[in-house]
Amino acid sequence: MLELLFSALVTILPDYLYRRYKQGKRLGHEINLFSVWYELRWGITGCAVLAISLLTVIFYFHPTTNNVTSLFRTVSILSDRPGRVEEVYVSDNQFVRAGEPIFRLDTQRQRAAAETARRRILEVDAAIAVARSEIAAADGAIVATQSQLKQAEDDLRRREDLTDRNQTIVSEQELERLRLTVIGLTGTLAAAEAQRDVVVGRLETLLPAQRDSAEAALRQAETEIEKSTVFAGTDGTVRQFKLKPGDLVNPILRPAGILVPDGSGLGRFQAGFGQISAQVLHPGTIVEITCASKPLTVIPMKVVEVQQAIASGQLRPTDQLIDIQDRARPGTILTVIEPLYEGHADYVPPGSRCIGVAYSSHEKAIAAGEITGFSAFISRIVDGMGIANAIVIRAQALLLPVKVLVFS
Template sequence: MLELFFSALVTIVPDYLYRRHKQGKRLGHEINLFTVWYELRWGITACAVLAISLLTIIFYFHPTTSNVTSLFRTVSILSDRPGRVEEVYVSDNEFVRAGDAIFRLDTQRQRAAAETARRRIAEVDAAVTVARSELLAAEGNITAAESQLRQAEDELNRRQSLSERNQNVVSEQEIERLRLTVEGLQGTLQASKAQRDAIAGRLDTLLPAQRASAEAALAQAQTEIEKSTVYAGTNGTVRQFKLKPGDLVNPILRPAGILIPEGSGRGRFQAGFGQISAQVLHPGTIVEITCASKPLSVIPMKVIEVQAVIASGQLRPSDQLIDIQDRARPGTILTIIEPLYAGHADHVPPGSRCIGVAYSSHEKAIKAGEISGFSAFLSRIVDGMGIANAIVIRAQSLLLPVKILVFPN
């Protein structure tokens, strides 16, 4: 409206004045409802061209958007495993701090597994004690077998010496019997040593391995018991938390609730501008927004980051070829904006929907000499045209409560 009024002042009004004072044509006589186009055709045409040009320049260098919001993060309250709730420590809408317990799952099975592991450790310890006693017994058997073997060998040697001096003193059957006795005692000694080695191997290798396995099973069971209690990972408020003892919780199908981190979404907004504004938006651009959650207020912001990609162009490989025309939404340029002055957006709840307008500025480029001469003059005019959008957004902030409360959709 402002652009059309300005265009009419420099096009239609001079044309009318020329017709009136130079050609003597009067409004309501020569210039009437039926002849206004013919008489003022040059002014009307120039007005239309100028108005369209002004609107194009203003909306290009000072883009507007109705997609401004303050996104906030939510954390799903999940357990590491499915199970039934045994105890609940907090209630809905309660503020929790990092490390506070939220709820605990039933751990009867894990406690039984831990007790089994403890009994297994005790069993292995008892087996170690028995094995040590068996090792002592095996050592004693080896000592006894060595003594018997030595005695039998001495007896065999003595009999063989007697037989060599006088064959009639010792018979061959007796010497053969003593030889067999020695061989039997040697086998007994070897068996005793093998038994000792087996007991020592079980004591040094098998039983420690069994105890380590039992300790690992106990540690696993204790870990499962500890993981059965779900703790808050950050400070925040618990929402949609209706958990009761006996309820079934599944980390895939049924989360317990939502934790909204403290301060999430505060002081930072996300705005989506049209793709045609990609060359205008850059960090440092001034933006003004007005929100329904804080009516009658215009909040000055500044762009701190411009997303380098457009979300609508992302591609996830699948078993079908993508046809570009199937992507109906063109996507927007995502910009991250923050309040220009601290505290101005503190009373805007996270998730609020707002409208905004960005203002281009060529002041730095002009001062740096990058733009000079007639281009600098035109750039200053373009920057000054932002006042039209500034007036519009202030009018919208005034009319927004009326539109929502009196004329709802």
């Protein structure tokens, strides 16, 4: 409307004044409802061309958007395993600090597993003590067998010496018996030593491995018990939390609730501008927004980040070929904006929906000498045209409560 009024002032109005005072044509006589187009055709045509040109320039270099919001992060309250709730420590809409417990699952099975592992450790320790006793017994058996073997070898040696001096004193059967006794005791000694090696191997290898396994099972059970208590990972407020003892929680099918981190989304907005504005949006661009959650207020912002990729072009591999015409929405240029002055957006709740307008500026390029002469003059005029959108957004800020409360 402002652009149309301005265009009419410099086109239709001079044309009318020329017809009225130069040609003497009067409104309501020569200039009437039926002859207005013919009489003011130059002014009307010039007004249309100028208004369209002004609107194109203004909305290209000073784009507007109705898609401004402050996105905030949420954290699902999930347990590491499914189970029934045994105890709840917080209530809905309660603020929690990082590390505070939220709820605890039933741990009866895990406690039983931990107790079984502890009993297994005690059992292995008892087996170790028994193995040490068996080693001592095996050592005693080896010593006894060695003494018997030495005595048998001595007897055999004496009998053989006597036989060498006088063959009639010791019979051949006696010598054979002594030789068999020595062979038998030698085998008994080897068996005793082998049995000791078996006990030593069990004591030094098998039982420690069994104890380590039992300790690992105990640690696993204790870890499961610890993981049964769900803690807050960050400072925030618990939302949609209706758990009661006895409820079933499943990390895949049924989360316990949502944790909204403290300060998430506060003072940081995301704005989606049309793709035609891609060349005029850059970090540092000034943006003004007004929100229904903070009416009658225009908040100055600045662009801090421009997303280089447009979300509508995102592709995920599937088992079907993608047809481009199925993507009807063209997508927008996503920009991240923050308050130009600290604290100006603190009272805008995260998730608020706002409208905004961006103002392009060529001042730095002109000061750096990149734009000079007539181009600099035109660039200043283009920058000054942003006042039209500035007036419009202030009018929208004034009319927004009326529109929402009365005409919605």
